[in-house]
Amino acid sequence: MSAPITRGALLVTGGAGFIGANFVLDWLAREGDPVVTLDALTYAGNLANLATVARDPRHTFVHGDIADRALVARLLREHQVRAIVHFAAESHVDRSIAGPDAFVKTNVLGSFALLEAAREYVGTLPDSARAAFRFLQVSTDEVYGSLGPQDPPFSETTAFDPRSPYSASKAAADHLASAAWHTYGLPVLTTHCSNNYGPFQFPEKLIPLMIRNARRGERLPVYGDGQQVRDWLHVSDHCSALRAVLARAAPGSRYNIGGSSERPNLEVVRTLCALLDELSPRTDGASYAAQIAFVTDRPGHDRRYAIDQRRIAGDLGWQPQVRFEQGLRDTVRWYLEHEDWVRTVESGEYRRWLDLNYTGRDPGPAGHGSPDTSSGHADTRSQATGGGSDKARTASAIPPDAGTAPASRKGHAR
Ligand code: NAD
Numbered sequence: 001m002s003a004p005i006t007r008g009a010l011l012v013t014g015g016a017g018f019i020g021a022n023f024v025l026d027w028l029a030r031e032g033d034p035v036v037t038l039d040a041l042t043y044a045g046n047l048a049n050l051a052t053v054a055r056d057p058r059h060t061f062v063h064g065d066i067a068d069r070a071l072v073a074r075l076l077r078e079h080q081v082r083a084i085v086h087f088a089a090e091s092h093v094d095r096s097i098a099g100p101d102a103f104v105k106t107n108v109l110g111s112f113a114l115l116e117a118a119r120e121y122v123g124t125l126p127d128s129a130r131a132a133f134r135f136l137q138v139s140t141d142e143v144y145g146s147l148g149p150q151d152p153p154f155s156e157t158t159a160f161d162p163r164s165p166y167s168a169s170k171a172a173a174d175h176l177a178s179a180a181w182h183t184y185g186l187p188v189l190t191t192h193c194s195n196n197y198g199p200f201q202f203p204e205k206l207i208p209l210m211i212r213n214a215r216r217g218e219r220l221p222v223y224g225d226g227q228q229v230r231d232w233l234h235v236s237d238h239c240s241a242l243r244a245v246l247a248r249a250a251p252g253s254r255y256n257i258g259g260s261s262e263r264p265n266l267e268v269v270r271t272l273c274a275l276l277d278e279l280s281p282r283t284d285g286a287s288y289a290a291q292i293a294f295v296t297d298r299p300g301h302d303r304r305y306a307i308d309q310r311r312i313a314g315d316l317g318w319q320p321q322v323r324f325e326q327g328l329r330d331t332v333r334w335y336l337e338h339e340d341w342v343r344t345v346e347s348g349e350y351r352r353w354l355d356l357n358y359t360g361r362d363p364g365p366a367g368h369g370s371p372d373t374s375s376g377h378a379d380t381r382s383q384a385t386g387g388g389s390d391k392a393r394t395a396s397a398i399p400p401d402a403g404t405a406p407a408s409r410k411g412h413a414r
């Protein structure tokens with residue numbers, strides 16, 4: 001293991017988004033080092049997420065694009081950055097299906113520009129600072145593809161097999177980061193994390209979308225048969241894993257991060273309904289589960305993700321701390337107590353996205369409460385198929401580039 005990093009600022013890209021904001025708040029609460037947040041404030045970025053550190057002298061917010069090399073070069077130099085924690089990305093799989101261009105632009109080209117700016121900057125540093133510098137590439141388990149029910153979980157040596165434009169763009173960035181380490185010696189660390197949940201998650205993702213729709217009396221759209229499995233990790237555990245990797249991982253290393261909480265989507269949605277029934281019952285006394293509707297599946301929908309996290313546990317001593325049931329309860333409470341936050345992030349763009357993604361999705365054969373099994377193709381490692389259902393193909397006929405435009409106006413702190 002290499003020596004821990006001990007000085008200088010962190011440059012956090014995408015720090016106004018879900019995980020980035022949780023990371024910045026967590027870092028400033030626990031560590032003394034200053035943070036520079038660089039965020040383009042797309043539809044997913046929200047300065048309200050960082051409101052509690054707006055006046056913290058250790059925090060600087062910069063509204064800008066990771067692809068702006070001159071800006072990044074200036075920030076690295078002026079703040080004597082000792083580590084880049086790279087969250088900035090287009091992150092929603094459904095949006096990548098509707099409009100992949102933005103994903104290639106930010107996740108591939110933006111990440112490449114950031115790596116190049118880092119490489120140039122590191123070349124100007126004295127030996128000790130160069131050795132201590134880290135570029136943390138925050139990636140996803142989705143680069144490994146899709147598992148069947150009996151397949152072993154993804155390990156760090158599982159071959160990449162991305163299936164969506166989102167995961168392909170993340171895999172491309174991971175390869176570029178790896179190349180920067182092997183070719184130029186840029187001290188890159190890469191993490192592959194499973195599905196996060198918790199405060200400040202944009203309500204396009206499964207858990208906050210279901211809470212929002214339930215509270216508004218709208219349908220709870222479960223894709224396909226709802227038996228796709230995700231491994232859920234509370235965002236605070238992801239933050240602690242990233243701190244451990246930054247502090248103790250050797251340059252060039254790669255770590256998977258998961259929650260050991262595999263759940264089928266339908267079970268997650270039913271658990272959310274039960275929590276809402278308890279914490280904020282419907283006025284008519286019925287269960288929120290009555291709002292569940294099985295809808296046309298996501299094209300190319302990955303069937304199962306699971307993480308083998310022996311490496312991070314063994315090397316770095318990291319384990320998730322939040323049990324899924326408790327974390328989900330806390331998250332439901334947070335959303336119930338922050339319905340104003342949800343309203344704030346619901347821009348016109350967000351409502352257009354909901355129309356685009358959900359209006360064309362037919363209900364399952366028997367309507368509400370009945371799974372759409374028409375797309376029951378096993379999109380798995382053990383039984384790969386190229387096709388999707390006819391319904392899935394219909395859903396993919398969404399106009400190119402719809403729903404990925406940046407928000408037109410956002411303030412910034414400094
Ligand atoms: P998010 O969509 O909530 O936030 C992304 C942030 O990046 C936003 O604040 C956005 O404004 C910013 N951004 C987008 N394009 C930018 C650009 N060109 N320049 C600067 N900023 C830009 O995403 P998230 O869910 O917080 O995910 C953060 C990172 O973690 C992503 O790289 C994602 O691939 C990865 N990840 C996410 C999960 C998950 O479950 N959400 C799991 C594993 C890995």
Ligand code: DAU
Nearest residue numbers: 091092093140141142194195204205206221222223228265
């Ligand atoms: O695995 C890590 C990944 O997890 C991250 O890299 C991505 O950034 C993040 O968005 C997430 O990807 P998923 O596609 O798994 O997350 P999402 O919340 O969009 O969907 C979770 C599951 O729920 C997935 O199987 C699709 C399903 N789903 C989702 C939505 C939005 C539904 O059934 N209905 C829905 O309306």
